[in-house]
Amino acid sequence: MKQWYKNRKKDHFYQLAKKNDVISRAYYKLEEIDKKYQIIKNSSQVLDIGCCPGGWTQYILNKNKNQSVVGVDILPMEKELGKNFTFYNLDLNEYDEISSLFISKEYCFDVIISDIAPNTSGNQFLDQANSYNLSLLSYQFIKNFLKKGGSFLVKNFQGEDTEALFKEVKSQFKKASYVKPNASDKKSKEIYILGLEKK
Ligand SMILES: C[S@@+](CC[C@H](N)C(=O)[O-])C[C@H]1O[C@@H](n2cnc3c(N)ncnc32)[C@H](O)[C@@H]1O
Numbered sequence: 160m161k162q163w164y165k166n167r168k169k170d171h172f173y174q175l176a177k178k179n180d181v182i183s184r185a186y187y188k189l190e191e192i193d194k195k196y197q198i199i200k201n202s203s204q205v206l207d208i209g210c211c212p213g214g215w216t217q218y219i220l221n222k223n224k225n226q227s228v229v230g231v232d233i234l235p236m237e238k239e240l241g242k243n244f245t246f247y248n249l250d251l252n253e254y255d256e257i258s259s260l261f262i263s264k265e266y267c268f269d270v271i272i273s274d275i276a277p278n279t280s281g282n283q284f285l286d287q288a289n290s291y292n293l294s295l296l297s298y299q300f301i302k303n304f305l306k307k308g309g310s311f312l313v314k315n316f317q318g319e320d321t322e323a324l325f326k327e328v329k330s331q332f333k334k335a336s337y338v339k340p341n342a343s344d345k346k347s348k349e350i351y352i353l354g355l356e357k358k
Contacts, residue, residue: 172342182238183214185274187342190218198270198310202226206268208297209275213238251296261304271305272312273297287318294324301331311354328354
């Protein structure tokens with residue numbers, strides 16, 4: 160058995176997810192962030208970018224079944240998450256295509272969350288550059304598809320571009336902060352940027 164897999168099996172949040180029939184341990188990252196910052200309110204319309212396998216969406220729908228979630232991922236969605244979840248199996252790099260689709264659907268969200276992550280190569284600089292591109296593409300959605308007063312949460316692999324992304328977010332929201340939830344592996348470079356109250 161690979162060491163990574165052995166460590167993962169011992170991981171507290173992995174075990175909690177297994178015990179509670181939760182789709183992915185990422186569920187607990189969003190739960191912790193939401194408990195602290197209350198980003199998911201009753202009847203929120205949420206865009207979940209990079210939503211597979213579905214832990215974040217599951218958290219939102221568990222919190223209130225009346226919320227509606229639109230999810231986008233390059234991978235297919237294996238779990239059925241009910242009538243309030245609409246899934247688009249699309250590559251975020253096809254931003255213009257997704258944008259036209261969203262305009263035709265007249266989507267306007269209260270919250271946009273993105274846990275999007277590239278496949279890692281082991282080359283830290285390449286992984287960070289790919290992560291930055293995906294985080295920046297996620298950020299593009301706030302311009303046309305996030306309501307005034309809405310919230311935005313995006314993952315990024317910390318690197319030399321992270322501060323630039325943070326500044327971008329800060330310019331569009333009344334409050335912005337870095338968040339590293341307990342369920343996020345301490346050794347991992349991942350960090351979340353949170354924007355509250357879109358201007
Ligand atoms: C860490 S996972 C998200 C976990 C999810 N938040 C959950 O709670 O289950 C990152 C996701 O980003 C997706 N992703 C990576 N590159 C993508 C791209 N170019 N377009 C759309 N999705 C992408 C991956 O397929 C993967 O499902």
